Amino acid sequence: MDAGSKTNRFLTIDIARFYAIALVFFGHFVEEFMILKNPAGISLYKFTYSFHMVLFVVIAGYVAKEDLANWRVGRFITHCFSTRLLPFIFLTLVMMIPPLFFSGKFYGLPLPSLVGYFRGTVLTVFGLPSFCVPSWFLLLIIGLELVHYTVFRFLKNSNAKILAAAVGFYVAGYWLNLEFDIFNPLKERVIGWNYFFIHGAITLYSFYLLGIFLRRRHFLIQKVSTKILVPAAVAAFFMVFFTYQLNNGPFNFHVYNHVVIMFASYGHFLLFPLTAIAGCACVLFISGMTPARKTILWLGQNTMLLMFLNGIFYHYINPGLAGWILDNVASSGLPVFYLSCMVTLVSLALCMPFVFLFNRLAPQLVGKPKLTGLLLKSPLHFRWLPTTAYIVFLFLPLIPLVSVSLHSTLRGEMVPFGEFTLSNYIHVFQNPVLTGSILNSIAYVTLNILITLPVAFLAAYGFSRYTFSGDKYLFFCTLALRMMPPVVMVLPVFLIFLQIDLVNRPLGIALAHCAFNLPISIWVLESFLAAIPREIDEIAFIDGHSFFQFFTRILIPLMGPGIAVTAFFCFMFSWVEIVFARILTVTSGKPISMAISTLFTFRTDIGLVMAMTVLSIIPGVLMIYFVRNHIAKGFTIKTAV
Template sequence: MSAPLTTNRILFIDIARFYAIALVFYGHFIEELMLLENPVAASQYKFIYAFHMVLFIVLAGYVAKEGDVDWDVRTFLKHRFFSRLLPYIFFTLLMMIPPVFLDGKFFGLELPSFDGYATGLVNTAFGLPSFCIPSWFLMLIIGVELVHYAAFRYVRKSDGRILTAAVVFYAVGYLLNLKLDIFNPLKGRTVGWNYFFIHEAITLYGFYLVGIYLRRRQIFLDRLSVKILLPGAVVSFLIVLLTYQLNTGPFTFHLYNDVVILFASHGHMLLFPLTAIAGCALVLLIAGMTRRQKTMVWLGQNTLILMCLNGIFYHYINPPVSKWVMANLPHSALSIFGVGCAMTAASLALCIPFVWMFNRLVPQLVGKPKRKGPLVGSLI
């Protein structure tokens, strides 16, 4: 049976989500330094991207409500529209405004212009949100939840079935994407090729099931001793450290010879899941040792909003700041790590008032459709 949803467990998951979103902010800044040919940044990017998006999927599986698959199709789709797709639309519309006033990084789109906006909207409809790249994950999680709704009813009877299905879904999805390379802008496969990332959702559903299994077994549900958590974290870190550079492909998104979940580019069939699961374990174990600090928990509860707000930094702030860093600061590992941490902390701090504002004024538009707000009533 599924584990009860205790307060302790929710706080633990929120701490893990905080670390996950911090890795997103850090990784997107480091990516810009990597593109400026900093080898230290390239190594850190490869390390983080080896597991950080898989971590979100495992956490989503951990908190998944197994009874949702018993809803009728209309109820399920309505809930996913208001909790996932509506925020995607809302932040797309919101992020279409800054290009009128600011220059940003938009990968060849000429903004503001009619053609630029038209092309960007078409790309956004097919999973490449040109005005807010980080929001692509909302489309992916919809795809994973669609696969879950269709498949979980057939495997939920036993933990053995869940683990077997996890392996099967991963293997089928991995081979499907490796052979067909379905969604890849380098090959002109964007418009008409991607529908809620179903092609990648099949692969990642295996990790979603891992999250469900962990909750069923009540792993991390209760507070564990640091004597258990710390050695586990050290071992997990060493596994990631010793394996992430070994994954040299085959990668389908050749611009980056790294794991890029956005384009279903995984690399080695065995090394990818090994490093990803070890990385997830590392963050979960660290979360288990972390004091329940209110700000961290609150930010962890608002990762959907933060993911989309990261688009401001991704498109407008990270590129010029990274150029300044490369021109004026040392390129050592310590310097890059320090600047990356400082940028991450500053970026998250700047997001706090906006997260509060969205939750206060329009919670229904940012992933919380059951809440009532001063401008809009509850949607479901």
């Protein structure tokens, strides 16, 4: 095959992808007309759904890698994760943000409540993406590739085997979906069978194999005359037009007697594949006649992103817009069709800036692992998998946390229950006790760092640079003090501080924290000092520097990373510490950790608690951001030591 033929092949397929994603936008819009029981919408919906998702499957098979079945398991898993699963996770997290600010159609999920996010997350994990329904197809592709990886090694040497397997998979999948509950997502299924839509992948793999067969037969690879493509496209169109209404069942999805691939609801055993193949052929023939415009090709190359962005229209825009059109503009056949086409084109145009933005900033996160972006400047590697999983695990709870903080959670208040509001944050800043607790925590942390760092630095310098009798034992005993649980020292510390009037004072809390921060601070700083050659000290003193000048001009700048790491540990301990805070702040001076705990009462305002929690996280994030470079260098140096 020459280069020109290969280029023509992929240009045609990219154009076909564009038409396929346009049909998705169109189908999801006319779905709203169908839900509103508009006759024109019902017909358009049934016509579009009779083949448009099968078209995606055929295209996926057409561009499938021939050698994928020969890959090692590790390489295959890497491919599925980087090009399918990671984009699904990332874009799902992105799609979990809009419900915080906008109300949409989520089929029974009480978003943006905590319960709604929990239910939606569980459904998504078990294979039914609830925050962006159109993204289900990406999971189906994973299922198809799993089936392909398993069986294609036995079929690749013969086109006859491919066709026979296509028929066999269709018959087997159709029968399993119809007869067995575990293969039917709408019956009493075992929930695990919905992973990656395996229940549908078995049936649809037949169309995936059809795409492979078409590529092997060089379908549309060479230029085909328009005189052939036009009548072929017209014939295929009328084949769909005259058969889609005849497909009357049996359907698994009994709500609507239409083809719904997502729920393995196909309809008639013979009419479904006949209509679907005819529809695919029609679009492919039209693609062969369409000029290869850059915009069309670019959109065709970004169908996965567009599928997710379609979720914005599906959940938030289409329901209201369709109702408004029926009430105020038109409700008959042709006007509904024309308006749906216009909405589809406008929707695609509105998505283009976001597609460009994602590709520009982080293409690795949207299915293009070998590219680089402004945010992620290196290609994606498999070693990112543990880090990515950890980041997702870490940040996933923050979404419902922020969501609850931005909504009213008490009935009977001025703001209706469940409404979006900033009143929780306003309440925090209007309440002097809560505001004071934030300032108290900042004061405790600041005093703790200002006291601990100089003392620990001098002690660490002594342990690092001088040798004296019992120095190792003293160093060990200092560290052993940190092993003691803070609760053991609460009563002695309280009695001592009570005698010297340090209870309910910031200095008292800071000194108590210093007692537990000093051992770890001395240990960390001593490790960094040990990495600095003693010759630097000697050269500085020979050059005439005093001890103070040596510290301030030479040693402290060299110890910047170590000081940053130590300050970070001091901050972490003081900011979240609650044992001494509870005992030493009897009547006043309570830190933010104690203020949050006191908010839990008989009638707890969960939104207010979450708002305080969000505010308690912000200083830590800022601390890490401003000293991140020093912390990274510090941990690197310490590891080297």
